[in-house]
Amino acid sequence: MIHTGEKKDKIDAIIRACGVMLRMNKVRPDARESENIYYQMLSNYFTRLQDAKDEGRFVAAHTVFFPTEILYAMDIVPMHTETTTWMISLFTGECADLLSAGTDLGLASEICTPHRGLAGAFASGALPRPNVMLWSNLICDNTAKSGELLMEINRCPGFFIDHPFQHSEDEMKYLVGELNSMIGFLEEQSGHKMNWDRLAEIVARMDRQIELFREICELRKAVPSPFHTQGFLELLTIDYLFPGQPEATDYLETLRQELADMVKNGEGAVSDERFRLMSFFIPPMHLIGFLERISQEYGAVSVTEPFFTYWGEGRLDPNRPLESVAEKSYMIPETRMYGPLDDRALKSIVDCAEQYRVDGAIYYADVGCRHTCATIKLFKDILNEIDVPVLTLDCDVVDPTITSEEEVREKLERFFELLEDR
Amino acid sequence: MFDRFIEVNSTFPKTAHVLEHKRQGGLVFGWLCTYVPEEIMHAAGALPVRITGHNQETELEDGSAYLYVNNCSFSRSCLQMGLRGGYDFLDGVVGSSTCDGARRLFDLWRNYIETPFHHVLTIPRKSTPEAHALYYQQVVQFKERLEEFLGIQITDEKLHQSIDVYNESRTLLKNLYELRKLDNPPISGAETMEVLNASFRMPKELFNEYLKDLLRDLPSSGHTHNGLARLMVTGSVLTNPEFIKSIENQGALVVADDLCTSTRYWSDPVELNEDTTPLQAISRRYLDNFPCARMFPSDKRFNRILSLVQDFKVDGVISQIIRYCVAYAHDLPLLTERLRANGIPMLALDVEYGTSGSGQIQTRVQAFLEMLGARKR
Numbered sequence: 001m002i003h004t005g006e007k008k009d010k011i012d013a014i015i016r017a018c019g020v021m022l023r024m025n026k027v028r029p030d031a032r033e034s035e036n037i038y039y040q041m042l043s044n045y046f047t048r049l050q051d052a053k054d055e056g057r058f059v060a061a062h063t064v065f066f067p068t069e070i071l072y073a074m075d076i077v078p079m080h081t082e083t084t085t086w087m088i089s090l091f092t093g094e095c096a097d098l099l100s101a102g103t104d105l106g107l108a109s110e111i112c113t114p115h116r117g118l119a120g121a122f123a124s125g126a127l128p129r130p131n132v133m134l135w136s137n138l139i140c141d142n143t144a145k146s147g148e149l150l151m152e153i154n155r156c157p158g159f160f161i162d163h164p165f166q167h168s169e170d171e172m173k174y175l176v177g178e179l180n181s182m183i184g185f186l187e188e189q190s191g192h193k194m195n196w197d198r199l200a201e202i203v204a205r206m207d208r209q210i211e212l213f214r215e216i217c218e219l220r221k222a223v224p225s226p227f228h229t230q231g232f233l234e235l236l237t238i239d240y241l242f243p244g245q246p247e248a249t250d251y252l253e254t255l256r257q258e259l260a261d262m263v264k265n266g267e268g269a270v271s272d273e274r275f276r277l278m279s280f281f282i283p284p285m286h287l288i289g290f291l292e293r294i295s296q297e298y299g300a301v302s303v304t305e306p307f308f309t310y311w312g313e314g315r316l317d318p319n320r321p322l323e324s325v326a327e328k329s330y331m332i333p334e335t336r337m338y339g340p341l342d343d344r345a346l347k348s349i350v351d352c353a354e355q356y357r358v359d360g361a362i363y364y365a366d367v368g369c370r371h372t373c374a375t376i377k378l379f380k381d382i383l384n385e386i387d388v389p390v391l392t393l394d395c396d397v398v399d400p401t402i403t404s405e406e407e408v409r410e411k412l413e414r415f416f417e418l419l420e421d422r
Numbered sequence: 423m424f425d426r427f428i429e430v431n432s433t434f435p436k437t438a439h440v441l442e443h444k445r446q447g448g449l450v451f452g453w454l455c456t457y458v459p460e461e462i463m464h465a466a467g468a469l470p471v472r473i474t475g476h477n478q479e480t481e482l483e484d485g486s487a488y489l490y491v492n493n494c495s496f497s498r499s500c501l502q503m504g505l506r507g508g509y510d511f512l513d514g515v516v517g518s519s520t521c522d523g524a525r526r527l528f529d530l531w532r533n534y535i536e537t538p539f540h541h542v543l544t545i546p547r548k549s550t551p552e553a554h555a556l557y558y559q560q561v562v563q564f565k566e567r568l569e570e571f572l573g574i575q576i577t578d579e580k581l582h583q584s585i586d587v588y589n590e591s592r593t594l595l596k597n598l599y600e601l602r603k604l605d606n607p608p609i610s611g612a613e614t615m616e617v618l619n620a621s622f623r624m625p626k627e628l629f630n631e632y633l634k635d636l637l638r639d640l641p642s643s644g645h646t647h648n649g650l651a652r653l654m655v656t657g658s659v660l661t662n663p664e665f666i667k668s669i670e671n672q673g674a675l676v677v678a679d680d681l682c683t684s685t686r687y688w689s690d691p692v693e694l695n696e697d698t699t700p701l702q703a704i705s706r707r708y709l710d711n712f713p714c715a716r717m718f719p720s721d722k723r724f725n726r727i728l729s730l731v732q733d734f735k736v737d738g739v740i741s742q743i744i745r746y747c748v749a750y751a752h753d754l755p756l757l758t759e760r761l762r763a764n765g766i767p768m769l770a771l772d773v774e775y776g777t778s779g780s781g782q783i784q785t786r787v788q789a790f791l792e793m794l795g796a797r798k799r
Binding site for chain 1: 487488489490492493494519521522523525526528529530532533542544545546547548552553555556559560715716718719720743745746747748749751752753754755756758759770772
């Protein structure tokens with residue numbers, strides 16, 4: 001009952017959309033060079049995935065916050081399942097179909113739409129069938145529990161990385177052991193040997209990329225802030241899909257230079273910066289364009305996203321590549337939401353608010369995301385202590401039926417009025 | 423026979439036993455999940471009590487305001503009870519990384535409720551040798567933190583004593599469940615739940631005495647139950663006996679379960695041998711115990727469910743999953759498939775924690791029982 005049929009997947013929709021963006025950028029005078037690199041990277045990623053079957057390449061489907069560095073080092077084609085599914089949804093408008101296919105599998109409506117739709121995407125054939133399924137418990141129960149059903153749908157073997165909750169020496173050792181076991185599994189399944197030299201090179205580049213992420217964040221502290229409101233989604237995607245890849249360094253260096261030039265020239269992402277915002281979590285995908293427009297209209301720009309762009313401390317060591325991959329999983333901004341929300345984790349929010357001089361914060365409360373929404377009051381309370389008001393926007397990251405543009409506009413306008421009055 | 427257990431539950435959370443323990447200067451520690459080893463707290467001289475929420479459907483204004491409505495109603499109910507002072511007698515709260523609901527409940531408890539001691543354990547999702555090594559370290563750290571907080575030594579001797587007490591409890595509960603295998607068991611599912619609830623809310627030594635009395639009296643009591651169908655209840659945390667009673671009032675008999683408040687709580691003993699320290703034995707037991715849906719691979723849990731189905735001669739399974747209890751919700755399609763392959767029908771219910779099983783649930787259970795009846799004919 002839960003096996004997918006052999007249908008043509010819908011990867012092509014993403015490739016075509018990237019092509020359109022690249023063509024449009026050619027005639028847009030304000031198009032960033034980094035944007036062109038970004039869309040070309042996406043196009044290449046999905047073209048490689050689309051061609052993988054015909055070329056007889058080994059494809060590993062994996063969930064979010066996965067150590068893709070290992071797959072690149074083993075010459076395995078990665079498929080980031082959440083990103084791929086929701087780009088397909090965005091560009092085909094088939095969100096309802098994917099969610100409905102997930103529900104048909106018996107998945108309850110309380111299972112978040114990204115994961116319900118992801119299962120639906122495999123079951124309906126919108127995603128290509130992988131050779132193996134890989135997943136971990138980063139960052140929630142949905143990721144932890146999604147893999148076994150996906151293995152059954154795809155009739156493929158799989159490996160689950162058990163990521164420890166806290167960050168002690170014992171836990172690091174356990175995680176490195178998990179990664180080693182997964183490498184053994186992948187070697188057996190794919191016939192590809194781990195190339196440790198290549199992994200070391202990837203780790204070295206990743207270390208450089210983390211530095212670039214940090215430098216980009218530093219530039220965003222400028223008044224006016226140079227990076228556009230939804231720009232952080234690009235940064236997220238870069239690390240999701242291309243960790244340690246040369247083209248990611250190229251993208252980040254180009255972006256950093258662009259932002260540095262803007263800061264030098266006193267240019268901001270919005271023409272008249274009035275409100276500096278902190279953003280929590282992912283806005284609804286179908287409203288990205290609208291959010292950019294309203295950002296310009298009101299001079300409101302997201303300058304920091306503590307759980308998306310504020311990387312943890314530390315460096316990666318190419319001489320200890322696997323340990324570095326494990327260590328990186330604790331440095332990723334989002335994974336700060338995974339461990340205990342202790343004083344240190346909460347302090348980073350206050351630090352962000354102060355360092356970036358934010359006027360207010362927007363909390364995108366995804367109705368299906370339990371572990372984030374459980375922090376709304378906590379974050380609100382600590383930000384209110386330093387006089388930063390927080391707007392909570394109920395939404396769903398992928399399902400457009402939950403929140404309308406009008407509703408969001410009304411709430412944002414009221415929030416901007418409040419900020420103005422202060 | 424069940425009055426003593428019912429009395430404990432009727433005064434929960436501030437049971438007479440808890441209050442008496444406090445009056446005598448004893449410490450009470452609350453634990454949030456069955457992956458927290460109770461024996462450690464017991465060996466430290468504290469009374470471990472399980473933190474649960476309201477036993478009935480309740481408006482969860484505070485719980486929802488702090489944890490948001492998309493967290494499971496169990497977490498919200500527990501937090502609300504804590505926020506409103508229901509657990510103000512606690513000297514410590516011990517949580518674990520079991521699931522999103524549990525970890526966020528712990529986070530908010532630590533931030534908003536003034537319990538003097540907080541500790542959270544990393545619980546691996548696998549039970550490989552490496553996972554056991556990690557969990558053992560977690561148990562050691564927990565013991566050390568408790569020792570530091572209380573200024574005491576938790577000796578091996580104390581741990582042995584605690585293991586004996588808890589193992590005795592597990593054996594007695596196993597004996598109670600053996601009675602449920604009978605064609606006409608002397609105890610209903612709802613009554614069993616009253617017994618189990620009391621076990622979380624009073625000193626284990628006393629509970630064991632109560633249970634021994636019950637086991638002595640039950641067989642000769644003339645008390646018997648039978649039903650149109652023998653059912654098993656599976657899924658999320660459940661503490662309201664009214665829910666089970668509502669199923670049994672329709673003519674069924676609940677004879678088995680896969681719940682963290684029942685079989686998964688008591689099923690496996692701590693096994694001591696010459697080569698293991700008590701701490702190693704405790705840690706092995708807790709990670710290897712009848713698994714929660716959080717554990718990988720899920721088939722380990724499914725296989726134990728299938729064994730219970732066979733041992734307790736179960737005709738059908740009722741899955742009750744609290745809304746937003748994602749671990750069980752993800753397992754549902756797979757478990758349905760495994761049960762179907764073994765010819766066991768399942769009724770899947772979406773519930774809220776504390777539900778008494780009225781209204782629509784009753785209608786669905788009735789239809790399920792009719793279907794099971796038709797199969798038997």
